Amino acid sequence: MKVTSAEFIKSAFDRSHWLSDPRPEIAFLGRSNVGKSSLINSLLARRGLARTSSSPGRTQSINFFLINDAFYFADLPGYGYAKVSKAMRADWGKMAEDYLTQRETLALCVHLVDSRHEPTALDKQLNEWLVVNERPFVVAATKADKLSANELSKSLKTIRKTFEGAEIIAFSAETGRGRDDLWATIGRATADF
Ligand SMILES: Nc1nc2c(ncn2[C@@H]2O[C@H](COP(=O)(O)OP(=O)(O)OP(=O)(O)O)[C@@H](O)[C@H]2O)c(=O)[nH]1
Ligand SMILES: [Mg+2]
Numbered sequence: 001m002k003v004t005s006a007e008f009i010k011s012a013f014d015r016s017h018w019l020s021d022p023r024p025e026i027a028f029l030g031r032s033n034v035g036k037s038s039l040i041n042s043l044l045a046r047r048g049l050a051r052t053s054s055s056p057g058r059t060q061s062i063n064f065f066l067i068n069d070a071f072y073f074a075d076l077p078g079y080g081y082a083k084v085s086k087a088m089r090a091d092w093g094k095m096a097e098d099y100l101t102q103r104e105t106l107a108l109c110v111h112l113v114d115s116r117h118e119p120t121a122l123d124k125q126l127n128e129w130l131v132v133n134e135r136p137f138v139v140a141a142t143k144a145d146k147l148s149a150n151e152l153s154k155s156l157k158t159i160r161k162t163f164e165g166a167e168i169i170a171f172s173a174e175t176g177r178g179r180d181d182l183w184a185t186i187g188r189a190t191a192d193f
Contacts, residue, residue: 030112032078108189
């Protein structure tokens with residue numbers, strides 16, 4: 001897909017701040033620090049549009065971006081960051097659940113998992129949740145550049161086993177690996193919507 005325009009629209013801390021617009025939306029979900037904002041910047045070929053950080057828990061709100069005047073990206077806060085308070089963790093669950101159950105324009109969820117680690121309990125929980133709620137999703141195995149070809153193929157095997165039947169794309173924001181495949185999936189989801 002050729003990205004002709006990409007602009008940050010707003011940050012939403014609760015439902016009342018969501019956009020009300022019929023255009024389809026793609027949500028990016030995954031544990032804190034997995035590379036959501038980096039993946040978005042890589043897809044859009046715009047450095048720094050989505051804020052990235054080496055300290056986890058950077059993205060605290062749902063950040064909306066409008067792409068090609070045609071569809072939205074929603075960058076969700078990461079889950080599973082041990083250092084946040086219980087209250088904040090509960091807030092994450094509430095916000096994500098509200099969003100994932102009620103968002104009518106949600107065309108596709110991109111579930112990011114770190115290719116260097118086994119999927120966590122929360123990764124599995126989110127996956128089950130997407131399946132049960134019949135939300136279309138694709139799994140992106142991030143930071144693929146950090147593994148050798150051998151390690152990556154092992155990791156993909158584990159991920160495939162954990163997320164049975166899911167489409168899985170090895171991705172690297174550093175090298176651009178997986179970018180075209182992910183765009184193809186996003187293109188189909190927005191076209192079908
Ligand atoms: N080598 C490598 N590093 C990456 C890649 N993607 C992200 N990173 C690094 O991982 C760290 C976290 O990336 P972010 O994109 O901020 O992660 P996030 O999931 O948005 O994090 P939160 O917003 O805190 O949930 C940063 O230091 C990135 O530079 C990748 O594909 N390869
Ligand atoms: Mg982020």
